[in-house]
Amino acid sequence: MIDGMPVVDAIVHPYNLSPENEKTPHARYITRMLSGANHQALGPRYSIPQEKYERDWPMEDVVAMTFLESHADLAAYHVLPIGAFHDGVCGIDKAVEIKKRWPQRFFLYAGVDPMQGQKAMDELDEQYERLDGPSGLKLYPNSWLGNQMLGWQMDDPEIAFPLFEKAQSLGIKVVAIHKALPLGPVELTYYKMDDIDSAAMAFPDLQFEVVHGGMGFLDESAWQIARFSNVWLNLESTATMLTTKPRSFELALATLAGRTRKAYDRILWGTGCMVTHPRPHLERFAKFEFAEERMTGWGVPALDREAKKKILAENYAAMHGIDLQARLEAIKGDEIDQMRAEFTETPAPYSQTSLSDFVY
DSSP states (O other), rough: BTHHHTEEEEEEEEBOOOOGBBBBBBHHHHHHHHHHHHHHHHHTOOOOOOOSSSSSOOOOHHHHHISSSOOEEEEEEOEEEEETTOOOEEEEEHHHHHHHTTTTTTTEEEEOGGGGTTHHHHHHHHHHTTTTTEEEEEESSSSTTTTEEEEOOOOTTTHHHHHHHHHHHOOOOOEEEOOOSSSSSSSSGGOOHHHHHHHHOOTTTEEEETTTTTTSSSHHHOOOOOOOOTOOOOOOOOTTTTHHHHHHHHHHHHHHHHHHHHGGTTTTTTEEEEEOOSSHHHHHHHHOOOOOHHHHOOOOOOOOHHHHHHHIHHHHHHHHTTHHHHHHHHTSSSSSHHHHHTTSSSSTTTTTTTTGOOOO
């Protein structure tokens, strides 16, 4: 918790960025992009040298950064189907480890490539069984096949809709889609928002979680959450602007909230840890207030404590249809709770990780 408010980090990543995991040339570009983001989004106490960053991150490090060195109570792990890497960069094995060790702390998402057709369906079945019923399904708008990068859209009745139907048949309620933040020199059209409209209309019982919401297409995103009650915006990457580009964050959130008062009911807190350390962004958000001009001149509703509670945890619980308080009760006294009790103050960044020798 932070300032008495529960926190659900809607996405955390123990990426496997080791050179051995690179399958296609696109992997190197993605790795360097992530490594660069770590330096751009954080101050000197948190930035990691490239040679220490580009490795296979163990799940224990992300757990420590998220729950011990920061203030989250719950988090989500997505199996990632980025075919430029042998294991997709966040593999199913780490999700299985989470299921065994920290079952109440995490929401788990399966992840497949829709352009693989029946193979994607079969992989979803396999992952569903191994994860004992994941909470969601994670998708990317690109497919990495050898040196090719192909694209697909959410409103495609032949590629996307059969997979959505499959997810529904398994009882999966949430489909998360990476948008707004292109992964390298790829066609921007697949990262736009408009293809989500038809999906949201065709599948009203599915919840569509837009990852990197607010990083681009702000007006489109704002009107989308105003029109569709089953579209949500995950602030991964957008949240990091609180640390290095606070006015850009304010502009993004003001644009979303200025178009509709429903915005505070549709936004999810997410940091993407370990791309960056989650703590500085979360601590800044807890204290964040709009400038008076935003509220009086733009008509943006104040981001009061109730709105922050929604964004930090309550909206995520509502999207998944779970009892937040019951989930918080379930983690009391677990391994992480016991480790937290050993500290009188929040530990220094990376001090509880395998990078402990790197603490500034």
